[in-house]
Amino acid sequence: SQQGEEDPQALxxxxxxxxxxxxxxxxxxxxxxxxxxxxxxxxxxxILIRSNEREKHSGRLxxxxxxxxxxxxxxxxxxxxxDTASYFCATDQGAQKLVFGQGTRLTINP
Amino acid sequence: xxxxxxWPATLxxxxxxxxxxxxxxxxxxxxxxxxxxxxxxxxxxxLFYSVGIGQISSEVPQNLSASRPQDRQFILSSKKLLLxxxxxxxxxxxxxxxxxxxxxxxxxxxxxL
Numbered sequence: 001s002q003q004g005e006e007d008p009q010a011l012x013x014x015x016x017x018x019x020x021x022x023x024x025x026x027x028x029x030x031x032x033x034x035x036x037x038x039x040x041x042x043x044x045x046x047i048l049i050r051s052n053e054r055e056k057h058s059g060r061l062x063x064x065x066x067x068x069x070x071x072x073x074x075x076x077x078x079x080x081x082x083d084t085a086s087y088f089c090a091t092d093q094g095a096q097k098l099v100f101g102q103g104t105r106l107t108i109n110p
Numbered sequence: 111x112x113x114x115x116x117w118p119a120t121l122x123x124x125x126x127x128x129x130x131x132x133x134x135x136x137x138x139x140x141x142x143x144x145x146x147x148x149x150x151x152x153x154x155x156x157l158f159y160s161v162g163i164g165q166i167s168s169e170v171p172q173n174l175s176a177s178r179p180q181d182r183q184f185i186l187s188s189k190k191l192l193l194x195x196x197x198x199x200x201x202x203x204x205x206x207x208x209x210x211x212x213x214x215x216x217x218x219x220x221x222x223l
Contacts, residue, residue, distance in 0.1 A: 042214030
């Protein structure tokens, strides 16, 4: 399968803690993106990291990319109840389309 | 940014009935358009994508078809629904360039009974 794999499949933490999600993929990429999906809704783009970048920040989000290991991680710092959602990585492998992972379901407990 | 309109939000259909889901895009021109299906608690399965009017690429052989009659309109259809067609259907738009970021509609939850 070309799809990426994310782990953990589910993560439950206390509000204020940091949440880390990982994504692995199988082929060379142009960029890797992270999306968020609230229950029963569409996906929303969070952040993009290019293949020649190693780390990127956006607010409370920090993304790393290791192309030698074909893996990425998404760190959400100082989590809030509103961060409860599913998070998906997606790789741009060319060919006009993205390949999405299976997602990590994050629950922030107040 | 782009706005993706999908309707209806929820649909319950009997087995063997036809289907038509419509997606329209505002705020961009000449987008790539995508139909995904998502099973409960799972990732996205790409069904069809289109890089222009009348151009459809099918990713998975199935009971569904897609059409793009206008630049910013993408339609997902079936002549006879199967139970296995149940799921959450998402339309997405992507404008070309160095950043292939996709914008998603709110989705249609289809239950085939």
